[in-house]
Amino acid sequence: MSDAVNGSKSRANRRSFIKKGLTVAGTATASAFAKNREEDSGRLNRGDAAILRFLAAAEIIESDLWIQYNELGGIQDSEVPGGSGSAPYIAALKNLDGDMDQYIHDNTEDEISHFTFINAYLASKGAETVDLDRFRTLQGSRATGAALTGRLTNLMQLTVDTSWYTRYRSRANNPDLDPAFVFPQAIPGLAKGQHPAIPRTDADLSPDAHIQAIANTAAFHFGFIEQGGTSLYPSLAQRVSDLEVLRILLAIGPTETAHFQTWHDKAGNAVNDPLAPLTDPNDHTLVFPNLNITPGGEDFQTNLIMPEPCPFLSRKFPVCSIIRPTATQGAAMGALNAFAQDGLFIGQSREFRELLRDLAEDADEAKREN
Numbered sequence: 001m002s003d004a005v006n007g008s009k010s011r012a013n014r015r016s017f018i019k020k021g022l023t024v025a026g027t028a029t030a031s032a033f034a035k036n037r038e039e040d041s042g043r044l045n046r047g048d049a050a051i052l053r054f055l056a057a058a059e060i061i062e063s064d065l066w067i068q069y070n071e072l073g074g075i076q077d078s079e080v081p082g083g084s085g086s087a088p089y090i091a092a093l094k095n096l097d098g099d100m101d102q103y104i105h106d107n108t109e110d111e112i113s114h115f116t117f118i119n120a121y122l123a124s125k126g127a128e129t130v131d132l133d134r135f136r137t138l139q140g141s142r143a144t145g146a147a148l149t150g151r152l153t154n155l156m157q158l159t160v161d162t163s164w165y166t167r168y169r170s171r172a173n174n175p176d177l178d179p180a181f182v183f184p185q186a187i188p189g190l191a192k193g194q195h196p197a198i199p200r201t202d203a204d205l206s207p208d209a210h211i212q213a214i215a216n217t218a219a220f221h222f223g224f225i226e227q228g229g230t231s232l233y234p235s236l237a238q239r240v241s242d243l244e245v246l247r248i249l250l251a252i253g254p255t256e257t258a259h260f261q262t263w264h265d266k267a268g269n270a271v272n273d274p275l276a277p278l279t280d281p282n283d284h285t286l287v288f289p290n291l292n293i294t295p296g297g298e299d300f301q302t303n304l305i306m307p308e309p310c311p312f313l314s315r316k317f318p319v320c321s322i323i324r325p326t327a328t329q330g331a332a333m334g335a336l337n338a339f340a341q342d343g344l345f346i347g348q349s350r351e352f353r354e355l356l357r358d359l360a361e362d363a364d365e366a367k368r369e370n
């Protein structure tokens, strides 16, 4: 359905890409993947290494998009260098919360720390690490404040799935139990077409309603990205073998949830005026209503930012407030396809998509060993 990460090449051929995409750290050999950890202590088994490598790749992708947000809308400092900020974009973001620039900065720093840690951990175990630097080829924003450097991800033609908003409010449905159920979009205009989440050039800085629509798009995109990480870690943790690797997933995953919870709250502030929905004057299909009124009701109420209890595992149990989905089968490929359908990889090479597909397949093949 998307410009997906589908390749026609055989898996064996894709292997040739992975070798180019990964840097060998330490002295990884076939024995590094020996299944018997008693005989090969200190090494990761193949599945754990594959899960960590996919997570490193996902975190590198997240870091790339967050760095673009921080250059224009965050705080540029020694912790998150790059860019010099866009005052009109920051002002529009601050209409959602006066601390948006700080939150953007902190989310960016967190993602950088995630991929840096996971790669360092892989290297410490003699396993291959992930380096996507040669794919930093996309043209980013040319608005004042953006760094002029190659990007991995596109933030200027996004199709943002905003169904996470109602999925977390639903008391009746869980995507793991009801895979065919369609959770309504919070902002239907964002879920079709292609929209900028950062100013593309200084021409996007006015009129006010246009840069506000871009900031609002970013706010819903922040929630989309971070709810993805919120599901990905518990989904993959179920197939980890080593307790220390499990600890890594259990410790990083909830920070994604902390991000998500924050963005979920801010997205609800996109329009505070009960009488005036915000319509992008440059794209009349993009409308941000006051969700408390249009459509209104519990599925849209903006302060219902904590997960509603929903069915979990089986409807024979009482409803439970949980992260959703957390099904483990195909979780890595699901996350990758969500990135692709979001438009993040528009303009990226086939080689990039095939490398990521291979990393996701390897992660999804991982099996827990007792």
Ligand SMILES: [Fe+2]
Pocket (backbone or CB within 6 Å): 059, 062, 110, 111, 114, 229, 256
């Ligand atoms: Fe992360």
